[in-house]
Amino acid sequence: MSEIASVAPPVAGRHAGKVALVTGGGTGIGAATAARLAAEGARVVVTGRRSEPLKAVAGQISGRAIVADMSDPAQVKATVQQLIAEFGQLDLVVANAGAPSVSAVADTSDESWRASMAANLDTAFFTLRETLPALLQSRGSAVLVSSTLGLSAGPKVAEYTTAKHAVIGLAKSAARDYSGAGVRVNTVCPGWVRTAMSEAGMAQLAALTGLPGVAEAYAKVTEQVPIGRAADPAEIASIISFLGSAEASYVTGATIAVDGGADIVDLPTLPMTGVF
Structure with a gap:
């Protein structure tokens, strides 16, 4: 297995003066993204359902933690209202909240389907819908976190695969409708992290x-x-930060696979690996 490469250091001042919201910010990619954005000058608000990891992340980055279930539209609305009341602006949204689920189509119950859609699609939709007014005002940007399972399909992950495909469609639709008004919307698709x-x-x-x-x-x-x-979570965070920055000013509606090249592998040629 290859050694983990050194992650590019934070770009000082890249997000100076900005306020960022990171959903699912208590662990993993969300926590790494919050740390990256804070190191680059942003004031960061992290949300999630579990108080302890959120508060730990917020404490480490001198940020703000708001406990909320982002699949509940009322809680999302209240979170955004609280954020605007405290900070007066919102410039960057990272819709990262999600949860895994495992089942094939025939084995998926109604309850399991709804739960996965809520965790992986509703969270992104409600977050984007409620933050768009503030992003339009700031001419900000949003980055939605999908997955390589938003680009292809794995075995017995029908719910998760469907939801992550839909997240990409959501980002493209929002980019089509709002980029002309100054709001860029992009998607990252992490592989194994x-x-x-x-x-x-x-x-x-x-x-x-x-x-x-x-x-x-x-x-x-x-x-x-x-x-x-x-990948290390910091490697995904660096791409999210770039997409949310002025350096990506002409990038919108893009779907970026951050997967070590997994999406370029041609399955029928796998038996030829190492032969030539």
Whole structure:
């Protein structure tokens, strides 16, 4: 497995004077993104359903934590109103909240389907809808976090795959409608990332397949990834920060795969790997 590359250091002042909202900001990609934006000068508000990790992140970055379920439109509305009341502006939104789900179509219950749509699609939609007035005023930007499962399909992840595909459609639609008014909307699609959620998945994979542990499971799922490893959350955060910055002023409606090259691999040629 390849060594983790050094992540480019924060760009001093890149987001100076901005106020940013990061949903799902207590752990993983959300926490790394909050830290990156704060290091680059933004005042950052993190939201999520669990108070303790949110407060820990906010304390580390001198930010603000608001406990809220972003799949509930009333709570999203209240969160945005509170943010505007406290900071007077909103310049960058990172819609990162989400949760995994595992089932094939025929095995998916009504309740499970609704729960996955709520966690992975409704959170992005309600966040974007409620923040658009402030973003239009600031001529700001939004970055929605999808997944490589928004570009393709894995085994028995019908709900999650569908929701993450829809997140990309949501971003494209918003970019089409609002970019002319100054609001850019883009999507990032992470591949395997070393987060607590992925660690749990790797532990389950190891148990089911007889692999020795999490490290070996990560090696197995990334063995055909050109870069040859899972990402560090900070690597995803750096791309999100770029998309939300003035450096990406002509980028909107884009879907960026941040997956170590996994999406470029042609499955029918895998048996030829190492032959030529």
